[in-house]
Amino acid sequence: MIRRSFLWLLSAASLTAVMCVAARHDSALAQSKPGVLRVAMTAGDIPLTTGQPSQGGEGIRFIGITLYDGLTRWDLSKSDKAAEVIPDLAESWTVNPGDQKIWTFKLRKGVKFHDGSEFNADAVVWNLDKLMNKETPQFDQAQANQAASYSAPIASWRKIDDWTVEITTKRVDAVLPYNLANLFMSSPKRWEDLGRDWSKVAEKPSGTGPWMLESFKPRERAELVRNPDHWDKTRITKSERLILLPMPDPNTRVAALLSGQVDWIEAPPPDAVPRLKQQKMQIVTNLYPHIWPYQLSFLDDSPFKDIRVRKAANLAIDRDGLVKMLGGLAVPAKGMVNETHPWFGKPTFEIKYDPEQAKKLLKEAGYGPEKPAKVKIVISPSGSGQMQPLPMNEFIKENFADVGIDMEFEVLDWEALRTRRRLGAEAPENKGRHGVNNSWGYWDPDIGLIAAAGSFARVPVGFNWGDYKNEKADALALKAKATFDPVEQAKILGELHSVIVDDAMWVWMVHDLNPRAMRPNVKGFVQAQSWFQDLTPVVVE
Amino acid sequence: MFVYALRRILYTIPIAIGVSLVCFALIHLAPGDPLSSVIPEGASAEMIAQIRTAYGFDRPLPVQYLKWLGHVVTGDFGTSIMTRRPVLAEVLPAVLNTLTLASAAVLFGFALGCLFGVISGYVAGTPTDRSVAAFSITGVSIPHYWLGMVLIVIFAVNLNVLPATGMGEGGSGSFGFNWDSLQYLILPALTLSVIPAGIIARAVRGTVAEVRKQDFMQTLYAKGLPGRRVFVHVVKNALPAVLAVMGLQLAQLLGGSILVETVFAWPGTGFLLNNAIFTRDLPMLQGTILVLAMFFVLINLLVDILQTAVDPRIKRA
Incomplete structure (x- = not known):
């Protein structure tokens, strides 16, 4: 009799605990906030933030082209054709007809880094030294590793004037503009201000990109905010804030989306797609290379x-x-x-x-x-x-x-x-x-x-x-x-x-087909035929 | 007692060196290149050699081991290959996060395990005992990964009463003892507590049943001691054996769970290890495993000393 009463008591206590949890449930739990885009990445950590991101294509997608610009960039505004390379921090370029290994890049004027310093030819030379010249103090092996595939064709570089840079390739190489889209420009001033310490720069990086890093916690989250002074007014971000969350487990990403903890997940597993659709989530796919x-x-x-x-x-x-x-x-x-x-x-x-x-x-x-x-x-x-x-x-x-x-x-x-x-x-x-x-x-x-x-x-x-x-x-x-x-x-x-x-x-x-799933109130995304995607027009309504 | 404790502490030194050697060797014996994740596509042989030198992988393994050990004893666990952040600065916050999770799991697991174990031990052979046995076996057998997902689906996705992942809106930095933070702890801690609850329930049940069969129990009842006083004697006699099991379980929980922490995106040592394994971040792996192994050694030491304090017969043995 005593035992039976005890078991009843135990069951009642458990039930009460569950009901308490339910009753104390905050109705604001995990709700979308307008203007704040929360993305669950497949990576297990925040990619390197100093300029050349780690974590492959995903690193470039979320930390590369968000915080930084290159001399060229991918046009990610169209979904109906393969992404092409277009001018970015370089307004134009020419190839020397006498020696096709020599390229001249005319730089865009009026571009500022997030720290307010000016982007110019010195900054380009400084950044190329950062990746390829071991003799310079700013050389960073970690960034050099990430950039090596793209910097490999480059033999030398020099400043012609404040707004012109010359780059010479090792052999005649028409592919160079593609490579330059993945070489990102970080601020020399920020590196100097932080005692020439790349690990400090990682916490407070400065690029010229449409987003600025506000804070980040390894393996947990990175918070990016809008750069209101971005030189390209058409690429001022529609969202005020972008929160990146590493979630390597695909089922965890799906659960986070369904429970409202994130607005966007990368690579949902195929068997979760029917459930996501049933819950009115958007499944966005497109061809990519x-x-x-x-x-x-x-x-x-x-x-x-x-x-x-x-x-x-x-x-x-x-x-x-x-x-x-x-x-x-x-x-x-x-x-x-x-x-x-x-x-x-x-x-x-x-x-x-x-x-x-x-x-x-x-x-x-x-x-x-x-x-x-x-x-x-x-x-x-x-x-x-x-x-x-x-x-x-x-x-x-x-x-x-x-x-x-x-x-x-x-x-x-x-x-x-x-x-x-x-x-x-x-x-x-x-x-x-x-x-x-x-x-x-x-x-x-x-x-x-x-x-x-x-x-x-x-x-x-x-x-x-x-x-x-x-x-x-x-x-x-x-x-x-x-x-x-x-x-x-x-x-x-x-x-x-x-x-x-x-x-x-x-x-x-x-x-x-590069699937990603997002909540119904995520608007403005155009999935380009690319490994990279532009988050500037995306907004949570 | 002091001499015994000192002797046990001295024993931990060769164990620690052995552990460091094993964790260094095992990682280097794994197939593949430790720098494969940082060597860029199409890198020239010259560049690969340059990277190898920069990370110190161009030296013979014994030299690498001694150099690493030399740094470790001075508190320098090296720098992560992937993040370029100091390993210790990565491991310690992760250990704290795992400690938070493990403490909650201990609270759930040990309380449930002891409760069910004592009930079962007192009513050995009855249907209640068999029900508790079924609960324990289920707890021990249930896959963490599966249980975690089921709990997420029920409580986070369907009922939407608890969050599915992470340590809160502000991450581990803003984690505190308030409902906003603690709600993130419930599901992973519950998932993690099921196995220790099952194991402890079995251990407590066996010990309590054994103690209750001993002659002195009859004497206690014969002397007219009330049930609650007899219960105190049962607990006292069962404690050393149960403590040993609890110590092992605690050490295991502090080691973090790769699966549970990955499922719940809980930024502890398990999550850190998982990431280090997939990115082949050797310094991070070595540092994390060494710290966790030392936790094991330390907790075993503490349990040994505690057991001796509770039951002096162990020291004599």
Whole structure:
């Protein structure tokens, strides 16, 4: 009797506790505030704030182009075509006709850093020294690491006058304006004022961008406020405040959005999308320069050395089924770049689901049900741009098995996989591996096509992992690199793309659709076809 | 007692050195390049060598270890590869946040565990005892990650009575002992408390039942002691064994939970470790693991000393 009473008492106490929690619930809990945009990022920490952000594309998206400007920038105002590079802190530029390695940049006048100091040619030279000149006091290894991919083509730089800067590239390189969009200008004055200490600058950075950093707490939040004096009045932010919250777990991001703790989440998982839609959340998607491929080995021990096997692999994949599995948050690939991209060209090899043709090609190559082509691919369980790698790879493994390709995986964590890719197929660590499942971006011609396909761009100098060699591709890659007219360059890149698709250089699966979810009262966002997005027109109503 | 405590403290020195060696070696034995996350795409061999030198990874491992250990004993845990912030400045706030969470979980877990354990021990063999056993096994077996998500879905998403993530509107900096902050603590602490509650309930139940079977209990009842006085004797006799279990659980909770802290975006040591693992931030990993390991060593030491104080027979043994 006593025991029963005790249990009843315990139950009643628990119920009362829950009711108390409910009763004391603050009705203002986790409500949107007009003018304050709260974003849950996939990163686990706030990217570096000193100028060159860490955390890859997400770092540039939320800390790079928000706090800083470059000499050029991506035009992120349109959703119906691939983002292009346009003038930013440089109003215009010219290439020396006598020596095409020499570029002259005319700088924009009247631009101020957040600390009130003036942006001019000295600031540009100081910033390039910061990234590339170890002899200068402002050189910062951490920023140099983040910028190295973009600063690599630059050989030297100098001030011509207060509003003119000359940059010389190592070789003729028409891709330079793309690279400059990711080299950000931080304030020399702020660095001096804070005792030439980059760790202090990290807490109080100063750029020329449309947002200013008000405060940040590592791994928790960064609060950015509007820069009312931004030089480009069309880019004065519509929101007063932008709060960035690191939330690496996708389910946590979804819960935070549904419970009203944030207004915007990056990369919701596909299986959460129906629930988010049901709760009237906006799901915004668009194409962007992303491809989920197998980068192939062309070494002697690789079955993929035979073009018939490469083509068969591309024809074996039911991409529509894969997209369905991903909740529609991807589109089937027809090559490295998407079909609407200006670099798509006119490939003759159509990438589609045709298992019968795949079987035929494999048979011609000497493989069949009794003697399957055995391949080993390095994959990761997660990673930036890797989408849902484990179920996707299992799906493709089944597709391959249906046509006579026996695929084995080596599963490594994301950074270990990147290390393997950086080493190239020939490295002892990659012996017996015939491909690497490393998602790829084609936001600039170099990364997307030239340095991925050129035999002169073997890793680690370029991105040609598998020792791909094609004389036609090499010639077109070098031609594109030396073509300064954007229209003509796009045409050449289209030809290059056609060559590598016809040669089935990689196995291309799908393009991610870059999903993000936001509350119904988030207005003004235009999702550009880019890894980066402009938050200046976005507002919470 | 003093000599015993001193001896135990001295024992911790080789343990600490062993721990530092193991955590250094394990991290360096992991596959992949420790600098892979900071070496830029397309970096030249010269640049890779320059970065390796800048971060001190160009030296032989024993030299790296001794240099690191030398710095650690002077309180310099190095600088994070990813954030360029001092490791200790990152770890200590995270430890405080984990401590906050662990304290709340201890409060829930130990209270529930002791309560259910004592009830169960007193009524051993009855349906109530079996119900408590079921509760304990469920608590021990339930996956943290899953429970955390379920609690979030129920209380944050569906009922919207508690927040889902974080430490409050202003983050950990503005966390205080008021409802605005404490509401953020409830769900993660509850999630974290389930396993220790189950383990402690089992331990307390077993010990209490065992003590109650002993001859002296009959003597106490025969002497006419009231139930509450007998209960005090039961607790006194059960305490040393239960303390050992509690000490281990406390140390485990202070170590943080990668899963629970990641699910609730709680900026503690688990969240820090998770991030360091994914970004391959070796100095951060080494520093965090060493601090957590030292917590384990320290708490074991304290529990040992406390046990000796409660039960002098242990010292003699």
